[in-house]
Amino acid sequence: MGTKELQEQLTHEYKNVWGEIDEQETKLVMNFSEGYKAFLDAGKTERECAIEIKRIAEEKGYVDYKTLLGKELKPGTKVYAMNKDKAICLFIIGQEPIEKGMNIVGSHIDSPRIDLKPVPLYESSEMALLKTHYYGGIKKYQWVSTPLALHGVVITKDQKKVNIVIGEDDADPVLFITDILPHLAKDQYAKKIGEAIGGEDLNVLIGSIPHGDKDTKEKFKFNVLRLLNEKYGITEADLVTAELEIVPAGKAKDVGLDRGMVAAYGHDDRVCAYSSLIAILETENPTKTAVGMFMDKEEVGSQGNTGSQSTFFNDVVAELINLQVDNYSEIYMRRAMNNTKVLSADVGAAYDPNYAGAYEKMNSGYVGKGVQIVKYTGARGKGGCNDANAEFVAEVRHIFDENDVIWQTGELGKVDQGGGGTIAYLLANQNAEVVDCGVPVLCMHGTYEVISKADIYMAYKGYKAFLKY
Numbered sequence: 001m002g003t004k005e006l007q008e009q010l011t012h013e014y015k016n017v018w019g020e021i022d023e024q025e026t027k028l029v030m031n032f033s034e035g036y037k038a039f040l041d042a043g044k045t046e047r048e049c050a051i052e053i054k055r056i057a058e059e060k061g062y063v064d065y066k067t068l069l070g071k072e073l074k075p076g077t078k079v080y081a082m083n084k085d086k087a088i089c090l091f092i093i094g095q096e097p098i099e100k101g102m103n104i105v106g107s108h109i110d111s112p113r114i115d116l117k118p119v120p121l122y123e124s125s126e127m128a129l130l131k132t133h134y135y136g137g138i139k140k141y142q143w144v145s146t147p148l149a150l151h152g153v154v155i156t157k158d159q160k161k162v163n164i165v166i167g168e169d170d171a172d173p174v175l176f177i178t179d180i181l182p183h184l185a186k187d188q189y190a191k192k193i194g195e196a197i198g199g200e201d202l203n204v205l206i207g208s209i210p211h212g213d214k215d216t217k218e219k220f221k222f223n224v225l226r227l228l229n230e231k232y233g234i235t236e237a238d239l240v241t242a243e244l245e246i247v248p249a250g251k252a253k254d255v256g257l258d259r260g261m262v263a264a265y266g267h268d269d270r271v272c273a274y275s276s277l278i279a280i281l282e283t284e285n286p287t288k289t290a291v292g293m294f295m296d297k298e299e300v301g302s303q304g305n306t307g308s309q310s311t312f313f314n315d316v317v318a319e320l321i322n323l324q325v326d327n328y329s330e331i332y333m334r335r336a337m338n339n340t341k342v343l344s345a346d347v348g349a350a351y352d353p354n355y356a357g358a359y360e361k362m363n364s365g366y367v368g369k370g371v372q373i374v375k376y377t378g379a380r381g382k383g384g385c386n387d388a389n390a391e392f393v394a395e396v397r398h399i400f401d402e403n404d405v406i407w408q409t410g411e412l413g414k415v416d417q418g419g420g421g422t423i424a425y426l427l428a429n430q431n432a433e434v435v436d437c438g439v440p441v442l443c444m445h446g447t448y449e450v451i452s453k454a455d456i457y458m459a460y461k462g463y464k465a466f467l468k469y
Helices: 003-010 023-042 046-059 219-232 236-241 267-281 312-322 330-338 353-358 390-402 424-428 453-468
Strands: 078-083 087-092 102-108 113-124 127-135 148-155 161-166 204-207 242-248 253-255 261-264 289-295 341-344 371-374 407-409 433-438 449-452
Touching (some): 023 046, 023 261, 023 453, 046 078, 046 148, 078 312, 087 267, 087 312, 102 267, 113 204, 113 219, 113 236, 148 236, 261 453, 267 289, 267 433, 267 449, 289 453, 312 330, 341 390, 341 424, 341 453, 371 390, 371 453, 390 453, 433 453, 449 453
Parallel strands (some): 102 289, 102 341, 341 433
Antiparallel strands (some): 078 087, 087 289, 113 127, 127 204, 148 161, 148 242, 261 449, 371 433
8 A cells, every 4th residue: 555545545534515415415404504594594693593383394294292181192203392482302201211212402492692680671871772791602792783672471450461673674663782983992992892881781772752841751762662652552560570681783794705604693502403303304214213302491501480490401311211211200301311321512713814813723624524523522621621522422423424414523622711611511411411412603602603504514414413323
């Protein structure tokens, strides 16, 4: 064997997807992204995503698992479990009992955003504004001087749920957070970039026309309340029991003259949610029970009754096991989790040449090189990480290679630069085998993030291969 042949045999280089797929598969890649963009536009909040996933799943024959309680749970049965309209899990019951383990692809459907405070509406300097409290790791300076939309639900005094979306339709007005002009920004320029816009400065402009005569108090605020009441039937008191979120306005758009990428709000982590959703919808009669998890609250630590630290998922699995066995006991649930394998489907950081100093080039993910396996996350000394076992990483590698899934590896930047985590450790804490596996993203946590269409398609192929394995 010559040196060249030996070098090719011993060395490894990750391939760019576009150079490895033919014309037919290229069309599949481009078509897949159209469905994804529609999903993004329909789901700008965790509630909207969960409800959209439920709608799509029901069209494919999934039923609420509660309708099967007390009945026989047959292999191939497709069920979903919705948790407070903010998280949802899909299950295809396997040929083997759940006690033998599950194949899970777990993502999250919440994204960094700005929430309204419980008492948000006020007026100042003859304008009506909304007070806010940001959610997750945003760069606050990105949210000023950009069109914004309001999404959410209000529960009225008579317990009526009112859905609100303002700023997405072409005929809608948008909302806005102002920034100071550069001519007067001397003090702002002197601050560090993370301090230039304060959390209490993210006040949303919502009105500027007064209503009423000279004796009317707070005429600008009152006019906004009047308009909200006319359209939605809500009052100021109802805002206290509301969940209203400020998100960037506008639809997902192709990026580049070649249309190879997508810019949108919420790729983190709806790009993995959508690709795993389509993967499980196309899975039939798996050997092990296949599961798609779409969870809330990941961006703030997964706490709360809709996050991955809640008992929701285990409660549902216990109910399903109870339909399969006589004399249910906790040991069945423990066996199930011990035998479970998981792809924690969350995005990774894509190498950005504009900020090359933050990355270690040899161990970064790249746009266009496929779905990214991240053996460990965490910060600095792997703090807070899940560190996948070599045996399981090798198993995932084998699955991907056998199914023509183009994949790569990567870390979240240089070791001492920072870091982050996913829901991986929560399932690993129950003794499941878990590895992070997702799509590399440019501008992560920005108001608009960028991904490659090739990478989301390879994520879908990888998740589908894993679920049926």
